[in-house]
Amino acid sequence: MFVRPNIAGMQPYIPGEQPSGSGFVKLNTNENPYPPSPRVVRALLAEAWGALNLYPDPMADAVRDRLAKRFGLKRENFLIGNGGDDILTIVTRCLVDEHDRVACPVPTYILYRTMADLQGGEIIEVPFGEDFSLPEGLFGNEARVTFLANPNSPSGTAASVSEVKRLAESLDGVLVVDEAYADFAEENCMDLVGTLANLCVLRSFSKSFSLAGLRIGYLAGPADFVAECLKAKDSYNVNRLSIVAAATALDDYDYMLSNVEQIRQTRRFLADSLDALGFKTLPSQANFVWTRAPAPGAKAIYEDLKGRKILVRFWDSPLMNEFLRISVGKRDEIDLLLGVLGKITEAAGDD
Amino acid sequence: MFVRPNIAGMQPYIPGEQPSGSGFVKLNTNENPYPPSPRVVRALLAEAWGALNLYPDPMADAVRDRLAKRFGLKRENFLIGNGGDDILTIVTRCLVDEHDRVACPVPTYILYRTMADLQGGEIIEVPFGEDFSLPEGLFGNEARVTFLANPNSPSGTAASVSEVKRLAESLDGVLVVDEAYADFAEENCMDLVGTLANLCVLRSFSKSFSLAGLRIGYLAGPADFVAECLKAKDSYNVNRLSIVAAATALDDYDYMLSNVEQIRQTRRFLADSLDALGFKTLPSQANFVWTRAPAPGAKAIYEDLKGRKILVRFWDSPLMNEFLRISVGKRDEIDLLLGVLGKITEAAGDD
Numbered sequence: 077m078f079v080r081p082n083i084a085g086m087q088p089y090i091p092g093e094q095p096s097g098s099g100f101v102k103l104n105t106n107e108n109p110y111p112p113s114p115r116v117v118r119a120l121l122a123e124a125w126g127a128l129n130l131y132p133d134p135m136a137d138a139v140r141d142r143l144a145k146r147f148g149l150k151r152e153n154f155l156i157g158n159g160g161d162d163i164l165t166i167v168t169r170c171l172v173d174e175h176d177r178v179a180c181p182v183p184t185y186i187l188y189r190t191m192a193d194l195q196g197g198e199i200i201e202v203p204f205g206e207d208f209s210l211p212e213g214l215f216g217n218e219a220r221v222t223f224l225a226n227p228n229s230p231s232g233t234a235a236s237v238s239e240v241k242r243l244a245e246s247l248d249g250v251l252v253v254d255e256a257y258a259d260f261a262e263e264n265c266m267d268l269v270g271t272l273a274n275l276c277v278l279r280s281f282s283k284s285f286s287l288a289g290l291r292i293g294y295l296a297g298p299a300d301f302v303a304e305c306l307k308a309k310d311s312y313n314v315n316r317l318s319i320v321a322a323a324t325a326l327d328d329y330d331y332m333l334s335n336v337e338q339i340r341q342t343r344r345f346l347a348d349s350l351d352a353l354g355f356k357t358l359p360s361q362a363n364f365v366w367t368r369a370p371a372p373g374a375k376a377i378y379e380d381l382k383g384r385k386i387l388v389r390f391w392d393s394p395l396m397n398e399f400l401r402i403s404v405g406k407r408d409e410i411d412l413l414l415g416v417l418g419k420i421t422e423a424a425g426d427d
Numbered sequence: 428m429f430v431r432p433n434i435a436g437m438q439p440y441i442p443g444e445q446p447s448g449s450g451f452v453k454l455n456t457n458e459n460p461y462p463p464s465p466r467v468v469r470a471l472l473a474e475a476w477g478a479l480n481l482y483p484d485p486m487a488d489a490v491r492d493r494l495a496k497r498f499g500l501k502r503e504n505f506l507i508g509n510g511g512d513d514i515l516t517i518v519t520r521c522l523v524d525e526h527d528r529v530a531c532p533v534p535t536y537i538l539y540r541t542m543a544d545l546q547g548g549e550i551i552e553v554p555f556g557e558d559f560s561l562p563e564g565l566f567g568n569e570a571r572v573t574f575l576a577n578p579n580s581p582s583g584t585a586a587s588v589s590e591v592k593r594l595a596e597s598l599d600g601v602l603v604v605d606e607a608y609a610d611f612a613e614e615n616c617m618d619l620v621g622t623l624a625n626l627c628v629l630r631s632f633s634k635s636f637s638l639a640g641l642r643i644g645y646l647a648g649p650a651d652f653v654a655e656c657l658k659a660k661d662s663y664n665v666n667r668l669s670i671v672a673a674a675t676a677l678d679d680y681d682y683m684l685s686n687v688e689q690i691r692q693t694r695r696f697l698a699d700s701l702d703a704l705g706f707k708t709l710p711s712q713a714n715f716v717w718t719r720a721p722a723p724g725a726k727a728i729y730e731d732l733k734g735r736k737i738l739v740r741f742w743d744s745p746l747m748n749e750f751l752r753i754s755v756g757k758r759d760e761i762d763l764l765l766g767v768l769g770k771i772t773e774a775a776g777d778d
Contacts, residue, residue: 310510
């Protein structure tokens with residue numbers, strides 16, 4: 077074969093299952109159960125009749141300018157991507173040479189390892205402690221880039237802004253705070269953007285704005301760093317319809333906030349109900365919970381649920397194989413899930 | 428700064444101007460002047476009410492399966508990308524290690540050099556001869572990947588299938604035939620896909636299918652090579668609306684063919700009319716022409732046109748600064764352009 081040795085030797089990242097049939101209760105990839113704002117849909121209907129034959133704005137300034145206004149920053153502080161993964165790709169390509177190090181606490185988003193592999197870099201994985209506070213081994217690490225999912229996936233836990241700031245200040249490399257789930261959390265690091273030369277925040281429209289299908293994410297960071305990252309993005313990386321959707325979604329911010337509040341309420345109900353069934357659920361700041369499964373165990377429960385067309389997420393690896401990650405769906409989906417889990421755990425208790 | 432030395436040292440790729448205002452005659456970035464199929468628009472209107480909150484199919488199989496059927500290949504021969512540029516990024520990341528070589532004839536799509544720069548690779552540029560046949564220096568080159576835009580941009584010229592085959596057979600590395608403009612040409616290399624282990628074809632929906640705004644392209648190649656390339660793509664690299672648009676566009680293939688025929692007719696008229704004004708136009712197999720400008724010269728004409736809100740493409744570099752690249756617009760746009768060019772060249776002749 078013709079490919080680079082690090083490509084030939086690497087395992088591909090496997091995203092969560094996207095079932096092609098219908099009738100699934102889909103609680104496996106942290107999508108928002110509610111549709112996007114009706115204003116977004118109306119804007120898409122209009123744009124579908126627009127100039128689809130013309131290239132989009134390479135910089136997606138309609139989105140950048142709205143973000144700048146909302147967060148009190150400048151257009152130059154933002155880079156818009158084809159989903160948060162595009163941002164991770166761009167940043168990693170800009171920072172990581174062959175044999176350079178990439179650090180992250182684990183367990184976390186497995187794609188960070190894939191990013192390092194693709195560049196021929198080396199991943200440094202520092203295990204979280206029991207309470208999922210930031211591990212001391214992460215502070216002062218010598219990686220070119222440290223990825224911190226905050227809130228973290230799969231745990232759902234979050235480090236405080238002051239802890240993140242202390243981490244950034246301890247590093248010679250860049251800290252990317254992946255805030256894909258931040259709208260569901262009590263605080264976030266956007267106010268730090270621009271105050272530290274090595275801190276960036278990544279955000280996504282996939283979760284809180286219900287636009288996973290349209291692939292829009294962004295980087296917020298120091299303008300000089302963003303300017304370098306722009307060199308590594310595809311010229312027209314965000315399409316016309318996604319630009320319109322993101323801009324309109326920002327114009328209807330209250331719609332997002334209202335959905336987020338609903339999801340937080342359902343999250344609390346889900347966590348309490350799971351614990352009443354014998355699960356042990358970590359405190360979540362995201363739109364999912366990570367929960368240690370009682371008998372018959374995480375893998376058996378995952379498979380039983382899948383047979384009933386209820387999809388949750390399970391990883392068969394040492395740090396994670398006693399847990400299930402469950403996205404916070406609509407209340408009726410969660411009620412259905414809990415009913416089935418009640419039967420499964422009760423039957424296991426009878427054995 | 429924190430970035431890799433090759434990123435810090437490189438010039439960003441500058442795409443053709445996308446004017447934000449209205450009233451421009453836009454003949455600078457080879458977009459199709461006609462809208463996409465009405466069936467595509469209707470499919471988008473339906474999908475805008477669909478599950479935008481859910482991630483898209485990571486493999487875009489609705490598109491892969493239609494391509495496989497059309498070209499007599501298998502699903503596994505195709506990788507769908509967020510535009511042709513995404514395909515170029517993926518292929519380059521898979522093939523090019525630091526200091527590896529990337530070859531292409533020049534002048535050509537300037538992004539190939541950017542691709543090499545981003546990987547820390549070295550570009551080998553082999554000048555075309557006067558007639559834009561494949562330069563002998565390209566055969567047997569030792570690059571990991573050779574990019575051949577065919578038809579070529581900016582020249583519009585094309586090498587024959589038999590010449591491309593001879594080139595692939597002479598190489599130890601991979602040959603990527605960038606057929607973004609192939610639907611406008613007399614022949615193409617799709618029938619070679621699968622017959623040579625080192626040959627891939629890149630295609631785009633941006634030009635012939637009038638979908639530049641939606642960012643869809645694809646790679647067709649040997650299944651084992653495509654499988655490796657899949658490791659380097661973002662998980663959800665093509666969004667839901669673009670997948671629907673591409674699949675529907677393939678279902679209405681005749682609409683595309685009809686637009687292409689119209690553009691070929693206008694291309695012939697444009698080339699003949701330019702030559703009558705004293706330009707010297709290369710024979711074009713694409714949806715644009717490259718033409719050597721008479722007095723007052725390419726740069727002056729480009730700027731004069733721009734002042735009148737007519738955009739064509741001009742590169743101020745040694746191999747290209749005597750030429751203008753003009754996209755084949757609608758007939759009324761071309762009539763307008765030719766009227767202005769007539770005045771400009773006549774005035775220069777009076778000096």
